Amino acid sequence: MANSIRNWEADQKADRQTGKNQPKPDIKYVSAFRALSAFAKPHKWSFMLIFFCTLLAIAAELLQPYLVKVIIDDHLMAGKGEYSAIIGIGALYLGLAAMSLLFTYLQNNMLQYTGQSIVAKVRKQLFEHISKLSMSYFDRTSSGSLITHVSSDTESLNQLFSQVLMSVLRDGMTLVIIIFLMFQLDVQLALYCLLLLPIIAGIAIGFRSYMRRTYQRARTQLSRLIAFTAENLAGMNLIQAFHQEKEQQREFTERNEGYFRANMKEVKTQVWFRCSFDILSNLSIAFVTWLGGMAVLNKQIEFGVLYAFITYIRLFFQPLNTITQQWNTLQSATVAVTRIWGIFALKPEVENKAKPRALAKAQVRGDIEFDHVVFGYGEHAPVIRDLSLRIRAGERIGIVGTTGAGKSSLISLLCRFYDVRSGGVRIDGMDVRDMEQSQLHRIVGLVQQEPYLYSGSVLDNVRLFDTDIDEDTVIEACRLVGADAIIQRMSDGYNTRLSERGSGLSAGERQLISFARIIVFQPKILILDEATANLDSYSEQLLEQALAIVSKGRTTIIIAHRLSTVMKADRIIVMRKGAIAEQGTHSELVRRHGYYEELYRHSRGKVFA
Template sequence: MSTTQPESSRTSGMVSLARLLPYARPYLWHFVLVLVLVVIFNATSVLQPYLVKVAIDSDISSKHPNYHGLIVISAVYIGVVIIGVAANFAQMLLLQFAGQSAIKAIRIALFEHIEKQAMRFFDQRAIGRLVTNVSNDTETISQFFTNFFLSLIRDGLSLVMIIFMMFRLDVRIASYAMVLIPIIFGISLVFRGQLRRAYQATRTRLSTLNAFLAENLAGMRIIQMFHQERRQQQAFLALDVSHRDANIKEYLTSVRFNRSLEILGNLAIAAVVWIGGEAVLKNAIDFGILYAFIRYIQQFFQPINSITQNWNTLQSSMVAADRIGSVLVIEPEIQDLPATVSIDTGRIQGHVAFEHVTFGYLPNQPVLKDINFTVEPGQFVGVVGATGAGKSSVMSLLTRFYEPQEGVITLDGKPIQQYKQKDLHALMGIVQQEVSLFTGTVLDNIRLFREDIPEEVVYHAAKVVGAHTLIERLPDGYHTQLYGKGSNLSMGERQLISFARIVALDPRVLILDEATASLDSHTEELVQRGLTAVAKARTTLVIAHRLSTIRQADNILVFDKGNLVEQGTHSELVSLGGLYAQLDAESGIELPYSS
């Protein structure tokens, strides 16, 4: 395996990192101040051996020891140490604030960018990967702004200062010490590739372990039902052992590198003691200079070790930045047109029309073909058909989650592209079979955390759909806390809350996508009574899983293989003797599951 990244990969990673740097621009002066504090801290670190050297040569080893001078040097030394500690503390605190603030800005920008994407974006990407982008990858980038940035500045500056002081003390011994640089560089070069591979192996195996764990926790019912606990335990054990081995290998590689530098450092000190000691014995240099050289050689290896260790931080940061950048460069497929203006949603009547609409999720594979229909304001319209007929696609186009390849969809005679998306979505209310509930109270979930909707409106909405009594039975009523997508509620209770949400938000067009398919007959009867009241003042489209849901509809649209094959009232369609009549004759059997 190659010890270096491909040039194109490194270039892409650096470009992605550079693309994220503007998020740190508001904290530029914080980073400048960190640089000043680093200079102060490094100066105090480099000055300490020199002060001891002065004390030894001027105050201790002289023919007339200078006690006053020794006290002064000791006081200065203590002051330098205190200043260094204070500067180090301040630089770490300031850098963490600036770095984490920049990461906060990146994370928010990434989340907002993802929120703007059309549904096709989410169709083509695993949700888990997006979660990793927002959480893990941004956290990795934070190491670049904190650890790597600090190491690059502090350790690089420290090396320069140490070399400067060594040459200032004695050019000959300093020149001998410079032989260490190519040796250290060679060792670092050898171990850098090994450290990178070990690091990547550990992180990859940890990701695999986490993915396996998440998959098993989500599917625990199936695992227990089919008695797969032992098999999954063995599979998890194998992954865990693999991760342990990778961790041990990473640790051993790091230890070998550190010990190699440690051995080289001790050999260098021995060489300095030999060369410098000979010079002291010959009175060529003072003993204090030898002491300072020994300390500087010890300090010389620390920044090199730190820079090499943080090279992996740069590598992983470039990979994470590339992942984040690959999301940020994707422009939302559906955007507001430049000419769109805000509208008064209260004046919208709810007239919906599809005119020669053709649509496919993939090019040249249409799921809707030349669809034409009209829904008058306040009408209750049913949509039926088998799996893959295109029913849900109609609703996705109406809410502008996708754009049709051909045709026009209008709301009150105006193409929906001419509405701002926030206005269009405010006009639409959708309830799906899979209810989306969030961590929070029942009250919060009904009004979707909108404080501008009074509690009285929420209570009224719940009463309209028949949910009030059920909610009152909960431990804390409307203030009952919901967890894990509402897992502490039954399917029927979750569905009723979603219906109450629609009433509270008061949209002009109501879309029910298989909304009652998972309800028992008693709960469905409650919901049907509520829906009758809800639908009176708004245009309602219902994708029906049970024909009983839409028998009283003003109009019924019958889809088959992407075509609108029939439409009319229940009695009209039954008398027509077509596909709907066939479905009605089989009404004892539920319709094939909807797409």
Template structure:
């Protein structure tokens, strides 16, 4: 019961820390409110569109044709109206047949060009989205661990899925419609000047009223959309964390508390969206009012010109149709602003993610080491390290590990034990000092070749959805089935694997939900044996094992430690009494070093930790 209560308190503290960190991150993000210029956003979109420029150029060419044919249609009907008013029956009949066939031909050609245009732009849009998703994932997967320490998983998922999908309407619908609308507006103005320059000038003079209204709406809408996307990302991050920790939430009986947290976050999303609805509700009738002013003005001047016999009734009809064609894209603009602003905001978020740079990179011409010849001699020379500024986690730490030697690092929570593992793996870089592997500074070693030398076994083993075989091989085809079986036998994992009917081909659910913690641990040991890493890191590897597999795991640990340089971090001191050397860490400094018995004889910090744990 005492152990359970300690673990529950530990879990609560962890969750509290994550909550505070999440709030801090959200506050920081809201304070900064990074904004990207329209020009940069346009360049971002063009960068991907350029890859499919042929399809897009053909679509634009077809767009010019379809817009031209759309403007020709009113002219044909206007001509027929003039024939009906002024011509005799025989001229009217011949004209109706001629212009009717012409109208049908224009309609058929326009429909076909629209079909080709939609097909090409749709394909190009999907190819662009594929490229964006691919680039984001490839970029994110290369980022340093510190990026994932500071960024909730839900926000990363939102960038790759929701934000990318938001661009789908932008590329395949809105962008096409906007370009179409621009062609139509320009075409109507040109056509108006051809038919009647006087009325065309009336349109030109009054059109800025609509443009100014739209620009004001765009500015207000964009500000709200940025807020909405921030709140939506926070909601996704909260859901991702809550669903993945559902067992802990149930164990601690904090469902009601989580419901209240969700209500607050959900209310923020709802509030942002309602503001959008209000803005949209004001803009649409205001836009309608502005366009009707233009229509009434054009109709008034056209009627005066008909009375003065300056233009025909057919010409009035042409202008009425042109006004309908002109107002159509302006009305659509109101509909498209929602999608457009959402896509702009999503593009900002994607661009911000893609602009994150790797801080842990290999130097030019780095040393590439072969793990088969690595001896495993590790040395820390006066290492100082802090995650932020000069809040030092490690202070002037120096020690040496001989090839094949096993050491354990112990100490109270927050002493800096896991930070040493992160530094050896080069997930972070130190501020002062050196870390040496086989006589080479690890900053001079190519990162991937360095990490291939390390076999890391964590307390929380991640199991991918797939077979036992795939989870041991971990996407490395050079590891044969025979190597997998021998590795599993060596660490006693074969016993429970062979208990399944399909053995190594048995499919495991994500995170190994159907396996015990001990079985998941044995799979991680099998991975180390299969990859034959010369340096073994055990980070609380035996902290949560079950009694059923405890004996198997302890035997597996002894097997894989043999002949390897081993660094073990453990709270259960009984599991590290047989290592060659134990280092006691406290407040970022090495306080004691020695064997288990030597440290007990000192009656120092290790003695206190040991007696507190077993008495």
């Protein structure tokens, strides 16, 4: 993978230096396919064996008409009664047929295995690369688009090997061998047949641009349909809650009909293209039959030669038709490869330094400092303006404020999902930009409003599939946060399979599992990002008890949706328009009669926004 990415980047750098990065799609395609060759290089011996098997399979198939020609001219037309020779040629004919079948089978299987291996590796490393990109990339890229890249684009890449490459190998060699055999039979008749090539090329060129446009329209419509479907399925609860089923169905129908129309136009183009080739094929056979028949009558060629020519001209159009039909598949693969390597070429905006500083987890105290931090998303105006804040190790901090005040942005900077524009965020005096990200995320534990659960057992969801963590550790963690009794009531206990997002569990039960993760992984800093926002009062009480356990000995930051959640905090930070408006204990802030007291007065008995 590293080599392929380096090759891609080297190509891009070389293109920029030589001025080749002008808007020429061909350059991008060549660079992408050159990068793909890095994945194919380890399989070079497999491809050589595939080529050898293909050559033997085609040669065995195309020698069969030549054997029939020998029987006709040298035995039947010559009036020889050598039945043993005819039987011998017939046995050889059957042997060639069996040989063609065997090597075709081997070639197909080896090509499919090699192609699938390459595509599987590309798909695996594409997913790994996407998972390493910065959060800013996911902010501007829809999940439907990424699903298309990982599924549809890699499937198009699969078709490049299973269809296009097979066609180029087999059909290309078939054409070369047919032309060679034609010239061996009769040079003059072979030259007449080659007059068809300019006509074939003209038809192919005439249809190519139109077929490309129809194909691209169909693929664009399909991509929009997939993206729309993925996003709707992800937000189905919201659609049903606001009775938007009819509106979404209407929009889906529009996209579906758009794809149907584009797809039908593509199909019609392909049908016309195939019909043109069929007509040309029949006319060519008639032309060869007429020319060859005249030559046979004038005793210029033998009848067996005419038979072989007619067979070869019929076989000549089959690979041509197949190759031209693969044009759309090649276009799809070309676009897919370019898009895939476009993602591979992306670098995370948040990266580790060349030599990150090590910070032993056991030595981490949990001191946090925001030093004159300025931050904004993209080129937009800053959402945090010159913010300075010091949080002592073991302190329990509450952060409150209205929507857009910058609460979650502050936490994203501490987790280093984004980098500050200026200033610094430090843990125990070390800037988070100097740390390795994997180490930082072991130090900082995050519990969000919607805890994500994976398809898998309860055990694996608590330890996040880390088999180094034994079952006893997981059970003890769940017991401490109060989740053990709930899990034991499940059908298979800790081996109970959970569906995607933990459907079947209440919001409070899902949060208890996420709290158990904190116990298991033991981060030094704990962040709760509105973790109790969607809970009823009973579930919130359970989580308060669990929070008292998991926050013990840890620096804890609580972003509050309910003021009642942070009233017992050691200190409450009140944020307003990206800055700290007030800070202090609950009683101190209420006595000041400031912005917090206003929020507190409005939140009594209800949730503030």
